[in-house]
Amino acid sequence: MNGALVIAIDGPAGAGKSTVGRAVASQLDLEYLDTGAMYRAVTFAVLRRGVDPHATDEVARVAEAIDLVIDDDGVFVDGVDATVDIRGREVTGSVSAVAANSAVRSEMVDRQRSWVLEHGGGVIEGRDIGSVVFPDADLKLFVTASPRIRAERRVAEIGGDVDEVEASIIERDRKDSTRSDSPLLEADGSTTVDTTGMSIDEVVAHILTMLPAEGADDRSTVR
Template identity: 55%
Template sequence: MAEKVPNGRCVVAVDGPSGSGKSTVSRRLAGAIDARYLDTGAMYRAVTWAVLRFGIDPQDADRIGKVVGEIDLEIGVDPQAPSVRADGVAVDQEIRGPEVTAAVSAVAAVPAVRHLMVARQREIIAAAGRIVVEGRDIGAVVAPDADLKVYLTASADARARRRSAEYAADVTATAADLARRDTFDSSRAASPLRQADDAVVLDTTELGIDEVVARLLELLRDTDGGTA
């Protein structure tokens, strides 16, 4: 049976850097409270995939800004089977590839891309009613009025180990890539990675997925006096 959440409608914002456990935790939490699930990072990855497909340089902000509005994105919000389609093509696997991963920070930093994606994300949140949203600027920018804002973090070593295991990659190379993305995402002008002032910070370095989800459920029970 799904957990009850305050007032029926509930928006949970889960932010944090790569490898902090956002995706698995968010999907598990969404399933536990019978909510929808939105991976905003997948949206930026899908745009990046389309940009590369058009043959556009990820550093060419002007060209990206001109074509981003022409990209047709379909985002599935079922936590059991999230899906992403770009221009009619299922790209769930493609957007996790090395070419997209290397380019996504640059594409996501283009103001026109962020403006369009944030607007789309807010539409999805408004329509869902009950939803867990993960990303890098959800609590601070996309959904500042979320019922619960969480910022997940973990040590650099733990994040690198998790991500390298997920993609069967070299740990040292993965750590270097994560450091590069952290610096880029935190310093960009448009909606940088940052913790919302009222977010609950949870270090997942020594915690298992079930422990993190249990902690978030406890926080939700306490939200506005709600009970589970």
């Protein structure tokens, strides 16, 4: 029924994209893809092989070579379970450098488009989904919240010092927003959802009111 429905969710670190994206996908019986996990998985592979995250060509070769599986059981890189490690401090500290590599992005975007073709649409979440990967998505959202609130939510989830987490979030957003290839931005035609002061359920309910009408013939074609 939701054959080729594509919902693109972008936004800064810790805004609630994954939580809300998963819930929206489940409500609509769609598949969900966390593209941040893909860039984190490449970073995990780069660090594991002892490659410098800034070594452009070597990092690109890792991205092109890795076998990457993301499913309900976790994130697997060349058969190794990386589910926990991709969220760790080491990967988080290097992921923006790896994600700024154009060859890495090109490889990941190809894989993301293939995934959507294979799954007949879905909810896809990241930084450049509405601007680069699926500019013709049926619904394009920019989910955000104040840096302080995002840091407080992260600390409630995984612990840490709020000031430190906030500083690290602000720095990662700065790197992601100022890179030359596919920077984090509010894509043309996207709707901003500021979740500061909103619960997860409120955000999900709000997003569900924005869907194109069932059967509308202006739904995008997945290419």
